[in-house]
Amino acid sequence: MKHTLSFPEKLGVIWVYLGRRAKLWLRFKISFVFSFIAMFVTIAIFYFMSLFVGSVQSDYYNGPFFTFVLIGLAVNQYMQTTLNVYLNTMHSIYWSNRLEIVLTSPMRLKTFFSSVMTWTYLYATMNVVFYFIIGIFVFGAEFTFPATAWIVIPILILLIISLSGIGLISASMFMLVNAKGDIEPIGWGVATISGLVAGVYFPPKYLPAPVQMLSKILPQTYAIDAIRRVLLNGEGISSPSIQLTIVYLIVFSIILLPLGMFMFNIGIRKAEKEGTLARWM
């Protein structure tokens, strides 16, 4: 009778989960092909749009819009993934009655979430790599990938941690206010507003001043800006704006992640009390 899993056993769970998801993914071959076609079309749309828009002029970059937006699209993949993964997982395990089985296993919810997230981020990374391959080799996007490019990874990790807080708050609404429909207002609101204000498609400086204020309270605005500075301008850890971004992201993480975890735990506790851990009683 095991109550918890050791670290290698948890890795074993993640490993088996990845294998299981990969098998399912490959089983639905048409969906697999269509998702790649959709990504190709998205990149193509932005390429032809860039022919129309021309170049972007910002504080640190003066070059083609296509290269600029490609970075935005790539970071957006991780952003959307993080905002949605917790709620989607709750949806999936609730509607399939798996939540109770997960809770009665020694892997517990954390390892299950880790398994789902590992798969989801691998998938997002594969999409990002595909974006860059198509962008660079088919549509001729110009990237130099400076020696400082490694700094993108800690920035992305900090972005994922801080947005995880919002993702968890969004997932907690599933239990706290019974938000079991397709749209949960908090996660949906942040994801939708991000597209407008966080600089995914254009620099936020073009927005009206009050809307720009909104962009400043979102961690993704800083992360997207910093990643562009690194990849387009060759800035590194010695750059004050990169340093400031890292500090902002750490602050966002310190505030949002514990808040998200706290609300999520309250949500689970409420579901345990109300008997809503499973779809059917």
Place this chain on the structure above:
Amino acid sequence: MNPIEIESITKKYRIREKGYNWKKNLKQLLKIEKQDYLTALNKVSFSVKKGEIFGILGPNGAGKTTLIKILAGLLLPENGKAAINSYDIFKEREKVRTSVNILMSGGWVVFDYKLSIYNNLKFWGVAGGLRLDEVKKRIEDVLKIVGLDDKKDDFPENLSAGLRQKMNLARCLLSDRPVYLLDEPTSNVDPYSAEFIRKFIKDMKKNGKTVVLATHNLWEAELLCDRIAILNRGNILALDNTDTIKKRIGKEILTVELEKITPVLVKEISSFGFVEKTIEEKNRLNIYGRIKKNVPTLIDTCRKHTNIISVDIKESSLNDVFIQLITEKEKAMVIK
């Protein structure tokens, strides 16, 4: 200490409105608006010994599943005390959860229909604590136990309901735990599969496992359970072994086939203190009550009025007792 000890467990559910009202839910969450509750379990107490099969019987909505989920640590009661395998359900919920195996009716929905039985079980095996190098052997063993060893590469979508329940049972068996909580394990399965599952439950007992079986199949409960609790509207109406319950609550019935039944005869029979009621069926008179010791008196009385063709005496079945208890309780509710 017994593997299951519960005392004065009470569980209430919030009464939900039809549809989804985000605003109202938020108000109730912030305690701005009051909520209405339904009592699902009312001060329920019992204990289950090691190696015992304990049945929870009750009509739909009696609180059986609620009780099973509380025993599994998946649902928090409002108050009371409960320890499962010596773990407190309030303070050590995670240990409670991992010390029981729960099998829900229709629990096979947790399987991915596009993955083979083996691949489905592999994940739940490692999630249950099996190492990667031992999971394959364990899956083969449990599939053999449930009789699915020749179907390990089949997909759940191609299996019948009975085979799916066996697959569910196999998942349940991957982890060896001392307590099994089975919620209607034979519902929606064919008689052959149901018989297999019943035999399996008996084997669990032989292996020293403690089994709690929630069911509304009274025949099954009588066959399998050492003791039963009859539950209705969250209250335990009776708790003991089936024979004692039948003796204590059930009635003896004397059926006398007569040449003719007269009102005078029925009146005289009904006047005895040990007779609770009489029912006439053509030329048969069914006499209910504490009959056994008083058979000669009743026979003599009948003989005084008419000729007796045949006599038969029987005791209430568990089904009769169950219906009697539930009906009495429902009547009492109406009177209140």
